[in-house]
Amino acid sequence: MPVEPPFNAPETNSSALARIYRVLASIPSGRVVTYGDLAEMAGYPRAARLAGQILRKLPKDTKLPWHRVINAQGRISLPEPGASRQRKRLEHEGIILLKGRVDMAKYRWKP
DNA sequence: TGTTTGACGCTCC
DNA sequence: AGGAGCGCCAAAC
Numbered sequence: 001m002p003v004e005p006p007f008n009a010p011e012t013n014s015s016a017l018a019r020i021y022r023v024l025a026s027i028p029s030g031r032v033v034t035y036g037d038l039a040e041m042a043g044y045p046r047a048a049r050l051a052g053q054i055l056r057k058l059p060k061d062t063k064l065p066w067h068r069v070i071n072a073q074g075r076i077s078l079p080e081p082g083a084s085r086q087r088k089r090l091e092h093e094g095i096i097l098l099k100g101r102v103d104m105a106k107y108r109w110k111p
Numbered sequence: 112t113g114t115t116t117g118a119c120g121c122t123c124c
Numbered sequence: 125a126g127g128a129g130c131g132c133c134a135a136a137c
Contacts, residue, residue, distance in 0.1 A: 036119065
């Protein structure tokens, strides 16, 4: 008799990694999501730090749009020099940071 | 098996 | 407005 899975465990055979990757790949150019959004969309509500943990380990040459993930305050969470890379990529997609912040009301992606 | 660790988030003040 | 404090949660050790 299998036990009830934890409330936050979406499916036993699909890893958080795969789920996060899938959602990340689906974020449109020119839009952003928060770490919390990313985790929630992947099936892990309140696991914002998990999203960060996974993003942190992405290979440097990944093609996934890691730069479209910022914190809930609209700020870049990476330490330098990553922050500069991220800002550059965002601006390249038309997302301008004012006072170091992205206008979330305008660019936050909510499917 | 228990503890530590974050590219976090929310509430106070 | 901006910082301190605390909660959160799965991965790494």
